[in-house]
Amino acid sequence: MSLRLIKRLSRDWFLLGMLGAVGLALLFPDFGKSGGAMHADVVTNVGIFLVFFLHGLGMPTAQLKAGALQWRLHVLVQSFTFLVFPALWVVLNLTVGRWVSPEVSLGFLFLCAVPSTISSSVAMTGVARGNVAGAIFDASLSSLLGIVLTPLIVGLLAQTTGARLSMGEAILKLSALLLLPLALGQLARPLLGATFARHRKYTNGIDRLFILVLVYASFCDSVASGIFGLHGGATLALVLGGAALILVIVLTLSTQAARRLGFNKEDEIAAVFCGSKKTLASGVPMARLLFGAHPALGLIVLPLMFYHQLQLLVCSVLAERYAARPPSP
Template identity: 90%
Template structure:
């Protein structure tokens, strides 16, 4: 088991890239900070627009329509993504909030409010021989709903931590830099869809490179403000422990709920993978738009970064276990 995990980590250049982006931010924070020589505000806005244009270009409408009628699955997945996760944060914040720094608490709230991820949810559902059409619909629907529900959830619940968010400005920013390029990507599918599918391996690489730039810029502001030097390694252990607790809780609850509702094994797989995952590809751009030059932005995105890697490792093991079940008669 441990050997397989080590091999996965060795193949995952994106994880190494994130570590490299954080390392560069620690060494050269002034270059990427707001107002620095990189012009982070302009670069990140261009990157966010490009990332969501590529998402729209790769969103398959025919497969979305194929999975649209499975309403019980969709209700369960979206309820977990935008209901159970925020409720879990409320409980954990009530129990542990007094010992957690405000920016870290806001980061866990943001983690619990972002939509599900598309690519890995669908890929792992396919590996596990689950309901792929339903997974495609739910993961894509989650991304669209997140443009409006993520700032709404963060804005409403952040007040419990003494912080606030301008909902009107947040939704306007997300609409212009997320929804607009998503729609343009869909409109461009008849012209560019076949090209995108043929070179998807390379376009996915471009997508991830933009995310690494956003991670670097996000951490530069936090490093320059001295947040990490004040907290030290204890904050990393705290965030890792919180991410493990949230992932274990949601995986358990989603599995038990799907079985309680007598879902087929295929629908259970889609519900567990789509309902427990959170997107880093959309989450980091959303954080940049929602929190701007917040000096704690590096801490805010750190729970999502940890959770992203944990969900990939744990869910890939789960997918292999599901795939090993005997074929249905």
């Protein structure tokens, strides 16, 4: 299993791309920072619009309808995404927050507030022989709810980190650059949906490429402001350890909750994978819109970046274990 895992990671160009984007930001921060020659504000807004248009184009409407009636599963998943995660951040902030910088604390809050991811949640649910229709519905619903709930959660809780966020302005921004292209993508499905499905390999590449551009721009602002000069390897270790702790806690809680509620194994799989995951594809654009040219933007998105890689690694192992179970009678 460990050998397969190493091979999988070696083929993950997106992980290497994120490392490369951070490295470029360290070497050439002035080019990609706000007001720099790259015109990051314009490029990132165009990129965000395109990414969410492709998300809307790729949402399978028929499968969404098929999974819509499983309300117990949906309540559990959305509760974990937008209630349990923020509550966990509150507990951790009260207990260990005094030893964490405000920027890192805000980053963990943002991690706990963003919606679930669509692609990997559905893919791993399928690999594990789980409820794919329910996973598609929940992951997609989470993305839509996040446009309103993510800024609300961050706005309500960010004051404990010393940050301020205008919730009304944030929701308007997210609606204009996230909800509108999602809706346009759905409207374009009858015309472009089949073509999109045939070329999904390439469209996914475009999606991830723009995410790397956003990561680069985010870290450029932080490097140019000197924020990383104030934080050493200890902060990176702290962020990695904190992301791992949150993942372990949520995986444990979601599994136990699904079993206590009497879910069958297929619904349990969907609940665990959708309820424990957080989206990098939507999270980084949201961070750019919510925090703008915040000098610590690189630190704010760092917990989400670490969590994203950890969830792929751990959930890949879990998916293989679920898939190895005997067939249902």
